[in-house]
Amino acid sequence: MALSTLWLVFVLWTSLYSDSQGSTLSQAELQELEQIRTWVVSRSFPCSVTCGLGLRTQELCPIGGTRNISTSSCKLRTISCLDSWQCGLKTQTVTAGRRLVLDCLEEVIEAMGRFSFVVSWRFACGIITTDDSLFTRYEALSLDKVVLDPLREEDSGTYRCDVLDTGKRRVKRMYKGVKVLSHKDLNLDFAKGLIHWENPESWFANLTSSGNVYSSSTIRNIVIISVPLSFAMAVVIFLFLCCYSRRARRAAYLCQDNI
Template sequence: MKTFRNGFILGMMLLGLSCLPLEASIPQVTIPAELQSVEAEVAVNSTSCSVTCGLGLQIEEMCEVTPSGERKNCTTRRSHCTTTWGCGLLHFTIPVGKPFVLSCLSSDVINFGLRGYSCTWKVASGLITMNDLLFVPFRNPDYTVVFSPAKESDAGTYRCDVRVLKTFRVIKRIYFGVRVIRDDMVNLDFVKSLTEEQKLAIRKQEGMEANSTLIDLEEQQYFWQKKLFHRYSIGLGVGLVGVIVVRLGGS
């Protein structure tokens, strides 16, 4: 305990020096003799957080650092980490009668332990929304919601909030949009399920077909115009011959 207290005092003194402006002259600080040989355990390295939002895990390398900067007795440990608290909306489509689970946190975070955190749920029944005014409390003390089996009445949006018990601060909020469909229903929105590359290929194919159809129509129109011109020419020629014969007969 004495080593930790002395290390804390030394750390605070060094922190105070690091906060001084660069232009300011650093005052002479005399470090007590009992602190000059103190070894402090600090995190010298850590991985990135396992999640991009909310509560996750990271691995830290902890070492004892001597006053000369030497590291020794290094160990690794896992610890909680937090990033941005808003995780947005996730969509799920569940067949009626099938079991399904919504999890507010990843399984590794739950298994690591969640002492000091709490979880609350709310629901907007029958709606896919992120309007917080439409949500009502949903009684569920766990970090997961289990549909076993799923019913049509379970459709809606479920909101999960993870808070720090000491401060009641929200460190994660995520929305789950749940659609529950019958087995005899099919998704008729074929285009929506396609990738952007597939949609582009369809548009190109439709453009080629439309262009081909236009060429065919132009060719057909030219054919009938040519045929009608031939018929008109023949009729005109026959008429002229008839007029000439009649005049010759009258003379």
């Protein structure tokens, strides 16, 4: 209805300002033109996302034949928008055992409905890549999301999401790289690490509380090794001193014979 009204307005104004016809509208046509009411877009806001299918808010205001816009009766509407269907690669690092949700449609599905799109997932196991030849089909239990709960180390890799609208047109392709770390390999508790950094004496709290720096087995091994080693060093020093004293005496006898 709005398109037909706009077309009628365009035809009437074209006939009014056409140089080829050179005729003006009649009084009845002018009165009919003034009675036409329609809506025009007075303001349009940017798309909610920079890639993939997003939402755009527009302000619509009524307009009559005199082209006067009444701002008091304007209204807002939300429409879909698409600047680029390629979203590139995003990576994230998560520890094993947690719950991870990879959302493909995000806010668009709430506005347009779950069954307005066809979503397919593919997975490249163990690598972070955008090479499409390395992906295999991945069966997601949910239409628009991949839920990994609990997250395992073998879930690491790259997840690719493709979204088609009802007209079979691609509106989004997204790559999400997931790196899964084991609790045994790395502790990501930043708050705990920060406390240790600000209080270095806490590093040795376990040692000062027990009172023994080394265990009993370590002390026993040190004693077993150090006693023979000390005895051997003492024997070597004694033999060196004996040899030195003999040489000193022999040198003294030779000096006396020469005199």
